[in-house]
Amino acid sequence: MFAERGYDGATVRAIAERAGVDPAMVNHWFGGKEPLFVAALDLPADPAAIIGEALPGDPEHLAERVIARLLQVWDETGGAQLATLLQSIAGHEVAASLLREFIGRVLVGKVLSTVAPDRPELRASLAGSQMFGLAFVRYVLKVEPLASADHATIIAAVAPNLQRFLTGPLP
Amino acid sequence: MFAERGYDGATVRAIAERAGVDPAMVNHWFGGKEPLFVAALDLPADPAAIIGEALPGDPEHLAERVIARLLQVWDETGGAQLATLLQSIAGHEVAASLLREFIGRVLVGKVLSTVAPDRPELRASLAGSQMFGLAFVRYVLKVEPLASADHATIIAAVAPNLQRFLTGPLP
Numbered sequence: 001m002f003a004e005r006g007y008d009g010a011t012v013r014a015i016a017e018r019a020g021v022d023p024a025m026v027n028h029w030f031g032g033k034e035p036l037f038v039a040a041l042d043l044p045a046d047p048a049a050i051i052g053e054a055l056p057g058d059p060e061h062l063a064e065r066v067i068a069r070l071l072q073v074w075d076e077t078g079g080a081q082l083a084t085l086l087q088s089i090a091g092h093e094v095a096a097s098l099l100r101e102f103i104g105r106v107l108v109g110k111v112l113s114t115v116a117p118d119r120p121e122l123r124a125s126l127a128g129s130q131m132f133g134l135a136f137v138r139y140v141l142k143v144e145p146l147a148s149a150d151h152a153t154i155i156a157a158v159a160p161n162l163q164r165f166l167t168g169p170l171p
Numbered sequence: 172m173f174a175e176r177g178y179d180g181a182t183v184r185a186i187a188e189r190a191g192v193d194p195a196m197v198n199h200w201f202g203g204k205e206p207l208f209v210a211a212l213d214l215p216a217d218p219a220a221i222i223g224e225a226l227p228g229d230p231e232h233l234a235e236r237v238i239a240r241l242l243q244v245w246d247e248t249g250g251a252q253l254a255t256l257l258q259s260i261a262g263h264e265v266a267a268s269l270l271r272e273f274i275g276r277v278l279v280g281k282v283l284s285t286v287a288p289d290r291p292e293l294r295a296s297l298a299g300s301q302m303f304g305l306a307f308v309r310y311v312l313k314v315e316p317l318a319s320a321d322h323a324t325i326i327a328a329v330a331p332n333l334q335r336f337l338t339g340p341l342p
Binding site for chain 2: 121130156
């Protein structure tokens with residue numbers, strides 16, 4: 001349904017109807033449309049939830065909290081799930097378009113715009129480029145020393161750059 | 172041969188012998204081992220050559236020149252070739268290990284260490300994370316506004332971050 005109608009167009013009601021169950025069951029088992037979508041995409045974790053968890057606290061250290069939480073989640077699955085995800089995105093336009101819409105609709109709309117009101121779309125795509133790239137180099141390409149660096153080293157190296165994308169001055 | 176023996180282990184002589192040709196023919200048609208490797212990996216362009224072209228000039232603006240040149244090369248193929256490359260790397264450990272060795276051996280050894288003598292391996296992997304991520308978001312995920320932003324906008328947004336990875340202070 002997400003692939004057919006996009007994130008906005010696929011309502012929980014319509015998904016439940018197609019599945020032949022009560023909409024309340026979808027909400028009961030998945031907790032809502034966004035977690036259902038994350039489950040459908042087989043994401044290692046819900047990016048919106050992670051950024052939502054990282055939001056409270058000093059805005060100047062938002063990037064540190066985001067990177068710390070993402071590394072924790074990614075390391076738990078050893079990167080294997082992430083490699084599969086990146087491969088399926090690179091190979092399937094439907095997966096790419098769903099993730100693209102999800103980034104625009106959920107990450108930008110709900111989360112980033114509360115922190116950085118100016119140019120949230122540009123900031124989200126730039127922040128995404130850094131975090132996707134970090135995941136790719138650490139877990140898929142496995143380039144050293146990033147592949148086996150400890151979290152503190154990566155946070156110290158990458159956080160200033162991510163922080164600029166999130167809240168710093170942009171051209 | 173590269174997959175069997177790695178970049179260093181696969182000599183032009185051995186490759187020519189396996190192919191049943193004179194080593195001079197390999198050099199004549201491919202211009203040496205590095206361009207032969209780039210051809211074997213089916214890279215859209217030789218990253219070492221691109222950074223080599225960007226090296227001359229003010230070191231403070233190295234990142235701007237690297238991004239400008241890469242965007243030019245990537246845009247020429249519309250990103251399709253890049254998506255295929257990223258997919259094949261995510262799906263095949265051999266391709267990943269070859270590219271990993273290439274980054275370590277050629278990019279770090281030959282190029283980056285001449286600009287930033289301290290921690291060249293960390294700088295190369297960090298710079299790689301930003302540029303792989305930019306390529307992924309712009310050409311594979313196609314997240315707006317990065318997907319259709321003009322080169323000047325991308326350079327202004329990303330160059331300060333890449334420049335920090337290349338020559339700035341690292342923890």
